[in-house]
Amino acid sequence: MAFVPTDQQLIDFVVRESRLLDQQRLDDWLDLFTEDGHYWMPVEWGQTDPRLTTSLMYEDKLLLRIRVDRLKGKATYSQSPKSRCHHVLQLPQVDERDDGERHYVTWTPMHYIESRAEEQTLYAAWVTHHLTTIDGALKIRLKRVDLINCDAALGSIQLFV
Numbered sequence: 001m002a003f004v005p006t007d008q009q010l011i012d013f014v015v016r017e018s019r020l021l022d023q024q025r026l027d028d029w030l031d032l033f034t035e036d037g038h039y040w041m042p043v044e045w046g047q048t049d050p051r052l053t054t055s056l057m058y059e060d061k062l063l064l065r066i067r068v069d070r071l072k073g074k075a076t077y078s079q080s081p082k083s084r085c086h087h088v089l090q091l092p093q094v095d096e097r098d099d100g101e102r103h104y105v106t107w108t109p110m111h112y113i114e115s116r117a118e119e120q121t122l123y124a125a126w127v128t129h130h131l132t133t134i135d136g137a138l139k140i141r142l143k144r145v146d147l148i149n150c151d152a153a154l155g156s157i158q159l160f161v
Contacts, residue, residue, distance in 0.1 A: 003136040017029065026071060026072065029068075034141050037060070037139065041145045043151065084115050085112065092107065092108040093106060109127075114159055123147055127145050128143075129144075
């Protein structure tokens, strides 16, 4: 019998994903993605296609792995001292569920704080997770982060919102 997650398990998954980022457990975080998974941060309000319009980020698992390896590297001078982050989530909501197709969509309003040395930056965003189940575990097919001020001149975001 296939694993069918409850709404609470979907919500717990989203919360755990943010905790992994806050704890800088980046390899564990990356393992949450499917092999064909993507991380997307649109640059335009209401953007519908990451390939036809420039995005702040649109990375597949290979590019995510390269970014994680860079963040962990000793020669990454932009990360000396290392950046830290803190996610403040509102309660994630389950917007869609299709148990037959193993497709689940959650939506989470949040604040994200990134800190490095004496600098601290606050971002507000809505995060949409498109999830599936593989071998009895929830996985991310797509994580879409819509920054409220996506079209503003933004500094360099070092970590993952």
